[in-house]
Amino acid sequence: PYTFQNPIYAFTATLVAVIVFIKPVRYYLTGNHNAYQRTILAMDTIGLGIFSVVGVSNAYAAQPNAGIYLTVFVGVLSGVGGGILRDVMAGDTPYIFVKHVYASASLAGALVCALMWRTVGEIPAMLTGVGTVALIRCLSAHYHWNLPHAHD
Numbered sequence: 020p021y022t023f024q025n026p027i028y029a030f031t032a033t034l035v036a037v038i039v040f041i042k043p044v045r046y047y048l049t050g051n052h053n054a055y056q057r058t059i060l061a062m063d064t065i066g067l068g069i070f071s072v073v074g075v076s077n078a079y080a081a082q083p084n085a086g087i088y089l090t091v092f093v094g095v096l097s098g099v100g101g102g103i104l105r106d107v108m109a110g111d112t113p114y115i116f117v118k119h120v121y122a123s124a125s126l127a128g129a130l131v132c133a134l135m136w137r138t139v140g141e142i143p144a145m146l147t148g149v150g151t152v153a154l155i156r157c158l159s160a161h162y163h164w165n166l167p168h169a170h171d
Contacts, residue, residue, distance in 0.1 A: 035062070060160055063102070063114075064124075068152035071098030071125045072132045072145040079136060087133050094129030095122065098152075119166035120159040128152035 038044055047054060074097025078090040099115050099122050106113040115122050132148030139147075158164065 060156070064153050064156040065149070067098050067102065067121065067125055067156070068128055068149035070101055071095060071129045071152055072148040074098060075129050075132045075136070075148065076141065076145065087130070090133040090136070091126065091129045094132065094148075095125045098125035098129065120155065120164055123166065124152045124155040124159070127155055 049055065071094045074094035075090045077097065078085050078093035082089065102121070103113045103115060128148040128151040131151045132144045135144035135147055
């Protein structure tokens with residue numbers, strides 16, 4: 020897989036894990052509920068954005084003439100797939116089923132990235148896609164946005 024050809028992904032995950040286990044950081048995060056929630060939101064948002072646009076990039080790498088549908092599909096699957104695995108392994112309900120803006124943000128970011136890819140280039144498209152995800156996630160957290168859902 021392409022992800023294992025570049026060690027930056029494993030390095031980033033290892034670095035974040037080491038930082039979280041540093042005692043002052045751990046104390047700050049666990050002793051302050053608001054700081055913990057904001058940090059989790061920020062890290063999850065950054066991860067969602069990055070994995071969504073890396074999925075778009077991987078789709079274009081595998082199929083240079085790929086259409087928008089394929090690239091966005093792979094981008095969203097890459098973006099939300101890791102979070103689903105994380106939540107299932109932790110014994111939690113996957114976040115995608117709890118906060119619907121999660122997958123919608125990934126969809127918007129992947130779509131923006133894929134639409135901009137051929138006109139502005141890879142890096143600007145990816146940065147704009149990550150920014151789109153971050154903007155939607157931050158606005159949805161601040162304004163408590165959620166998509167309509169069935170009531171029990």
